[in-house]
Amino acid sequence: MTTEPRPDDVSAPASEAAAGTSPGAPASGRFSRRAFLGAGLGGLAVGALGGAGGTAWARSDGSGSASAAASESPETAYAFYDQVHQAGIQTPQQHHAIFVSYDLTTTDASDLQVLLARWSAAISELQRGQSLGAVQPSHANAVPTDTGEAADLGPNGLTVTIGLGPGVFDHRFGLAEHKPAKFADLPQLPSDQLEKSLTGGDLSLQACAEDPQVAYHAIRDLSRMAQGTAVVRWTVMGFGRASAGKGQTTPRNLMGFKDGTRNIKDDADFQRFVWHDGVDQAWMKGGTYQVARKIQMHIENWDTDYIGDQQNVFGRSKQEGAPLSGTRELDVPDFARKGADGDPAIPATSHVALAAHENNGGLKILRRSYNFTDGMNADGQINAGLLFIAYMNDPAAFVTLQTKLGRVDRLNEYIAHVGSGVFAVPPAPVSGSYVGEALFR
Numbered sequence: 001m002t003t004e005p006r007p008d009d010v011s012a013p014a015s016e017a018a019a020g021t022s023p024g025a026p027a028s029g030r031f032s033r034r035a036f037l038g039a040g041l042g043g044l045a046v047g048a049l050g051g052a053g054g055t056a057w058a059r060s061d062g063s064g065s066a067s068a069a070a071s072e073s074p075e076t077a078y079a080f081y082d083q084v085h086q087a088g089i090q091t092p093q094q095h096h097a098i099f100v101s102y103d104l105t106t107t108d109a110s111d112l113q114v115l116l117a118r119w120s121a122a123i124s125e126l127q128r129g130q131s132l133g134a135v136q137p138s139h140a141n142a143v144p145t146d147t148g149e150a151a152d153l154g155p156n157g158l159t160v161t162i163g164l165g166p167g168v169f170d171h172r173f174g175l176a177e178h179k180p181a182k183f184a185d186l187p188q189l190p191s192d193q194l195e196k197s198l199t200g201g202d203l204s205l206q207a208c209a210e211d212p213q214v215a216y217h218a219i220r221d222l223s224r225m226a227q228g229t230a231v232v233r234w235t236v237m238g239f240g241r242a243s244a245g246k247g248q249t250t251p252r253n254l255m256g257f258k259d260g261t262r263n264i265k266d267d268a269d270f271q272r273f274v275w276h277d278g279v280d281q282a283w284m285k286g287g288t289y290q291v292a293r294k295i296q297m298h299i300e301n302w303d304t305d306y307i308g309d310q311q312n313v314f315g316r317s318k319q320e321g322a323p324l325s326g327t328r329e330l331d332v333p334d335f336a337r338k339g340a341d342g343d344p345a346i347p348a349t350s351h352v353a354l355a356a357h358e359n360n361g362g363l364k365i366l367r368r369s370y371n372f373t374d375g376m377n378a379d380g381q382i383n384a385g386l387l388f389i390a391y392m393n394d395p396a397a398f399v400t401l402q403t404k405l406g407r408v409d410r411l412n413e414y415i416a417h418v419g420s421g422v423f424a425v426p427p428a429p430v431s432g433s434y435v436g437e438a439l440f441r
């Protein structure tokens, strides 16, 4: 059986995609998304949301095979239901992102089900470029259900990816038997300078889009839906993708280096390192784990470092992005090659020497990171860095790499990991279901 993402059905009318197929009664443990989206919008008729005359669907298959230009069109839309994997992982990386971690304020499993069902229904609409109900209600005294700021913008390749934190499987919801054996809060790792207010969370939303206002609108309206069930714990607004996917040019991080050159790009690597096989927990088949880290950069210090040292920190040249053992960006690093001084051309404590799969028993992770800035801090220093987001089928992959990097990476002089979260990302739901529905059966 293939676990490839299936292409969006470009011929499916929007109204069909919007229609729920299962009964709305919670008795069977299944909730129809029609019922929950309707409930979430104050009983508004859902038919009004999914008119066939809505945004045209651009062809985009989420596999990374769409050309960069095609995936950056404002009309690009990614399907939510009936895909193998949630969008926003293998999807060609968009230019903007907002990452949010939430704490659940309920201890009732059915509240969690309702939230996941309402989020699923809403995300399906948002990814199609639809508003979540009326932007301008017909009654003057009615409160608009959609906040409206993305009404004319188109889908812009929006993807919203839902993750479940380890807390979902604690005593509160009776889901402990569904907890994957490999899933737990990340341990304290070397060099961690984590702030409690930027760490952990029961749920995560990663919204990515080509237009930042589209991503912002999605998070704003999905957070409104969570009122009474979950509250925001920490959030990072990312800009300027700092990783590359298949067919994408390599962007630069805020240290000015090309980032993402040797990222996972091929389907075979996605199968081997990213997608969960469901052997341990069947509900995770086609899912993955998400690790999010807010990494502060000491930019003023970095900006005074001389170029030879900057290049030795990463083990790559700044302009071309070539490994220091070669001349071109795509040259395969030769970690055995010696420089004129007899030392390794790529220093052993450089970032790439420590992180490369050749030096980690073949281990790879998918990086899907963004730059971020929070302006200046109280001392007038630049408050910026990397919203590091990675996907893998075993969180131990991140722990292994970061244990090594945290100990001796030359980059540590210029960065601090201040935020952290790990989340299980279920596969995409089928029509009439919702993300994580299999957990509650």
Ligand SMILES: C=CC1=C(C)c2cc3[nH]c(cc4nc(cc5[nH]c(cc1n2)c(C)c5CCC(=O)O)C(CCC(=O)O)=C4C)c(C)c3C=C
Pocket: 253, 255, 257, 258, 259, 260, 261, 262, 263, 293, 295, 297, 314, 316, 333, 351, 352, 355, 356, 357, 365, 385, 386, 388, 398, 401, 402, 405, 415
């Ligand atoms: C634990 C995993 C990693 C963290 C945390 C991390 C932080 C981090 N990385 C950069 C910049 C670059 N990283 C590059 C390569 C690279 N990084 C990781 C892992 C983590 N990075 C891996 C697995 C790799 C690939 C190594 C290889 O196979 O060669 C690069 C080089 C270009 C590239 O291949 O992407 C840069 C540049 C920053 C700035 C940062 C924290 C702020």
Ligand SMILES: [Fe+2]
Pocket: 351, 355
């Ligand atoms: Fe890195």
